[in-house]
Amino acid sequence: MNEQKMISSIEDFQLVYDEELKSLKRPTVLICGYTGTGKTTLIQKICGEDMVPEDEIAHDAPGTKVFKEYTTPLIRFWDSRGLEPGDEEEEFLSRTRDFVRNVQRSESVDDHIHIVWYCIQGPGARVTKSDERLINEIFGKENTLVLITKNDITKPIQRDSITSYLISKGVPEDMIIPVSEDDPDSLNMVVQITHKLLPEAYKDAFISAQILSIVEKKELASTIIDSASTLALTSGWVPLPNTNAPIISVIQAKMISNLAMLYGFDKKELMTILAPTLGRLVGKQLASSLAKLIPGLGNMISGGHASIITRALGRQVQSYLEKAAIDSLEGKPKDSFKFEWSEFENIFQVLIKSYKEGINIFK
Numbered sequence: 001m002n003e004q005k006m007i008s009s010i011e012d013f014q015l016v017y018d019e020e021l022k023s024l025k026r027p028t029v030l031i032c033g034y035t036g037t038g039k040t041t042l043i044q045k046i047c048g049e050d051m052v053p054e055d056e057i058a059h060d061a062p063g064t065k066v067f068k069e070y071t072t073p074l075i076r077f078w079d080s081r082g083l084e085p086g087d088e089e090e091e092f093l094s095r096t097r098d099f100v101r102n103v104q105r106s107e108s109v110d111d112h113i114h115i116v117w118y119c120i121q122g123p124g125a126r127v128t129k130s131d132e133r134l135i136n137e138i139f140g141k142e143n144t145l146v147l148i149t150k151n152d153i154t155k156p157i158q159r160d161s162i163t164s165y166l167i168s169k170g171v172p173e174d175m176i177i178p179v180s181e182d183d184p185d186s187l188n189m190v191v192q193i194t195h196k197l198l199p200e201a202y203k204d205a206f207i208s209a210q211i212l213s214i215v216e217k218k219e220l221a222s223t224i225i226d227s228a229s230t231l232a233l234t235s236g237w238v239p240l241p242n243t244n245a246p247i248i249s250v251i252q253a254k255m256i257s258n259l260a261m262l263y264g265f266d267k268k269e270l271m272t273i274l275a276p277t278l279g280r281l282v283g284k285q286l287a288s289s290l291a292k293l294i295p296g297l298g299n300m301i302s303g304g305h306a307s308i309i310t311r312a313l314g315r316q317v318q319s320y321l322e323k324a325a326i327d328s329l330e331g332k333p334k335d336s337f338k339f340e341w342s343e344f345e346n347i348f349q350v351l352i353k354s355y356k357e358g359i360n361i362f363k
């Protein structure tokens, strides 16, 4: 869609959102390990209950079928059932090898497995031959994070012996992470290292898919706002609509869509909570507010002003979405979105001042 175009309806906004979602490259994570090691729990803790419903966690019999796929537009997990007592080790290894080979043979690298989370449960205090062979021969050490799960019920001596054994078998120390489901710091570590290891193209979708690391989301939000406001600057003159028309440009709608995806707002939430306020209310009030903020404003906005408006808008939407993401992490309902005019005007004034003083606010 033309960048300078105005968004004149919710349907247009929806189209922009769909296009942006399609353009994100989704990473694939294979999660492996013996049955009951906490694999499915880990996916749920890192990506939320929308991804894995509570009844998928098995508290008695083995829960996950051989290779189960969990997919959203932002991430794909292959959740594998591990070796169980009674299974033939060779058969299990060759089944896993075949699965990995098949996936890696897909024509598009987007469908390949990009990273492996291999789970070994801490209280088991064992690294089996089959664990070792999967990590070293089938998956490859560079892309395999070994997670020592159930760290909350693991004795230090159990954790230390698993770690030193793995290191003696060539697993790099920084690829071994003790985790427990109720320790957000340990889960955050998994998020950070996964983010670091993923190929560049898949990093953004991963940061959007995970629900835990607000810090990583914030960094990406700044990049999204920076690029939108830079684009608004270079996209030249933007027509200022009459006071009844929406003022959201495609650039701003893209920015808002990306921020919404980043903070876990799906299309429905974006369309019902954010878009109507931004599209109508903001359109109306923003035009009159701008007339006050920009002396001598005619019926056009310069690229410079458009850029500052985009940035001020982005910051406000970002801080709302961040709070909503934290609330939902804490099990609270999301507030409705209210546009704070005084905050918008303050940010606008500060940015205009810096701009006039020659401070480069576009980076």
Ligand SMILES: Nc1nc2c(ncn2[C@@H]2O[C@H](COP(=O)(O)OP(=O)(O)OP(=O)(O)O)[C@@H](O)[C@H]2O)c(=O)[nH]1
Pocket: 034, 035, 036, 037, 038, 039, 040, 041, 042, 056, 057, 058, 059, 060, 061, 062, 063, 064, 065, 080, 081, 082, 149, 150, 151, 152, 153, 179, 180, 181, 182
């Ligand atoms: N103490 C403790 N228990 C955990 C932790 N993570 C998972 N569990 C429990 O371990 C059991 C198995 O968890 P799942 O997530 O279903 O394990 P899985 O690896 O997916 O099992 P399969 O699907 O059978 O291969 C459940 O009772 C979980 O509640 C943890 O960090 N600490």
Ligand SMILES: [Mg+2]
Pocket: 039, 040, 041, 056, 057, 058, 063, 064, 079
């Ligand atoms: Mg499972």
